[in-house]
Amino acid sequence: MVMEQRWKIKVSVASWVTPWLVNHAAWLYNRYQVVGRTCKTPYEWVHQRAYRGEIHEITQPVMGRESDLTEIPKLDPRWYMGI
Numbered sequence: 432m433v434m435e436q437r438w439k440i441k442v443s444v445a446s447w448v449t450p451w452l453v454n455h456a457a458w459l460y461n462r463y464q465v466v467g468r469t470c471k472t473p474y475e476w477v478h479q480r481a482y483r484g485e486i487h488e489i490t491q492p493v494m495g496r497e498s499d500l501t502e503i504p505k506l507d508p509r510w511y512m513g514i
Contacts, residue, residue, distance in 0.1 A: 434490050448490070455489045490514050 434442050442448060461473040462482040474482045487493055495513045497503055 433488050437490060452489060 434440060434448065442452070463472060465472055469476075472482070492512060492514055494510050497509050497511070500509060503509060
């Protein structure tokens, strides 16, 4: 629904974004869905703390930075726009 509202496109099962939606749903589940009687998420089981990172909606435009800065000339941009 977010994609349909933001980008005005209809998402189908055969869409290029469907694998990303499944991956994103699993990522959210592992960080926020409490499982069983333990009252912990899968993330809390592994890391022994709650997830406190920043969350972005799927397909929200964000800025990313090149990870290997040794290959980039000093005056070239290091940040790029992504979805």
